[in-house]
Amino acid sequence: MATITFENISKAYGTNQVLQNLSLVVEDGECFTLLGPSGCGKTVLLRLLAGFEVPDSGRILIDDTVVADPAKHIDIQPDQRGLGVVFQDYAVWPHMTVFENIAYPLKFKKLDRETVRSQVMNVVDLVNLTGLEQRLPSQLSGGQQQRVALARALVAKPTLMLLDEPLNNLDANLREEMRFEIKELQKKLGITIMYVTHDQEIALAISDRLAIMNVDGAIQQIGTPWEIYEKSANETVFKFMGLANFIPIRYEQGQHLVGNGSQLLEWQTLPQASGKFGCRPSDIILAKQGNGLRGKIVRASFLGAIMDYMIEIDGITLRTEVSTNKALQNNLMFAESEDCVVNFSDLLWFPESANSARG
Template identity: 60%
Template sequence: MAEILIENISKSFGDHTVLKDLSLTVRDGECFTLIGPSGCGKTVLLRIMAGFETLDAGRMSIGSEVVADAQSGTALPPEQRSLGVVFQDYAVWPHMTVRQNVGYPLKIARRDPAEAAALVQKSIDDVNLTGMEDRLPSQLSGGQQQRVALARALVAQPSLLLLDEPLNNLDANLREEMRFEIKALQKNLGVTILYVTHDQEIALAISDRMALLDEQGAIRQVGTPEELFSAPADEFVFSFLGMSNFLRVQVQGGRASLEGCPFPLEPQAGFAGEVRVGFRPSDVELSRDGEGLRATVRRASFLGAFTDYQLDVCGQHVRTAVDTHEALARNLLLAEGDACVLNLRNAHWFS
């Protein structure tokens, strides 16, 4: 079992508080992502879990074992926590072959040579490096080196795998390829993964559940990617996940208006006065005329598969995009300065 239980932990460096009274549960066998802006404390939390940092307050358990407890002074060293760690820097030894790199943790642990050889080959096979066992890192691509780091972290068959921005040094195509491979590994091996990133695309793609931290190190929402994206707890969550638009509107008597013009959506219950309406570019329905909010195209960028538009709506800016085929079919290839009409399929209301 590799359920992680984090109870009211705090961590400061000097006068700077990074984490304060934070609690979190990661279920056994799930891929859980910590996401948030740079400096929010997610890497510090991972380092505490790995045993590289100590707690100021609180306690942490992996499975049934308490690995850190500030009150009792418990702090198991990393090698006793049954976990593997992969950092942004692959940290593969340049003078060692793939087989030697992957097998190094077992060599240090003085495992039986025959058993170690079998485990090394299994880890190499699991990350799709079969046939490359005798290559040096200089003979591998960046993605292949990252697979070596993953295999090395998995070779001792840990119950928990900690990943700290492991794909940052890869180009866009390799990042996409590797994120699918990490998810496949998690499913095939049943290992619990705690993944730290600021990349919302990766977090949404691989997570079973995720926690979004703010700049103060506080958790703003925990849930599935679909829950955080479609039902954000607050404006911070909505803004962080995906491109967002906001319009300031007035709500009075249960009706919303923008600069005196009727707003195309009814306000959610309980909102009054000036509120902010948040919506995604994909929530925008664009037309040349008809009912809706009047807008003017301020920028039109043809990007092949779609055209990206920046619109001026009563002095406020809105981003949207129209599929090229739809634009051609509906006469929506607009130019800078063109007038158009905007409606919304969906929106979130924030006070």
């Protein structure tokens, strides 16, 4: 296992400043995900850690070993950093068998043939490729090729695994299957994993902690999947972590009004300020009558297991989903243009210029 420390890392390409004074610690034995939009610098940070590129300034440590420090001209080569890397495009050799692909990193360790075979077959079994070791990559599915790439990264027994969007080229079912397999591998081996992705579902499923990066390469929030999803630090994080609804609130003459209308919020704990509430589709409670905000269904879509509704409240549109069974059982089947009543199970308050807090 390994602890990773980034200290004030900066990296630019010409006039394009990708990372600036970024600091981050990944704890020993955790699965840590860098999550952010394309071009935010997350892959650059991974490449700096791998040793494929050198930071302009700052230090990178693996455990207590400084592996990169341009001020002191330290740049330990990638093959001496004790890590395995899996790329998005698998990068398996098409002319080599599964066994030969996996064994490739061991060629440089001067091991005897039996030791090589033993280590290769151990990881073949670990990634569920038993019986396929003599096949060529062209005879494998995408998921099997990805397992070959994982096995090749694991065979040299690294203390640290770097995964750069490794599931992007798989279909939805295989992505779901492989993300759970990666998490199980990490648990079995107890190694540190640093994972790069822009896919929120994968990040939430496999991470012990994750860091959200914005388009400028700055870290917006670090936390557990639950903390990031339920306690988003700001609107950027909240928007990025899934379907987000926002409800603008006007504070006028001591009253809170919704959107551009005249409906009042008379909740006791509201701050005396304007701002907006954020909520997920699952936070919205629909009804046909009773107390709550008055709205109108502007779109009703039957999607099999769920009913997807678009609601309009005083010029604001919100998305919510109700399971079809629940909708049928609880008189929640709405038609377009039908009136509705809206309440909320949970809301996240975003002041106009302050940190967020639960409302």
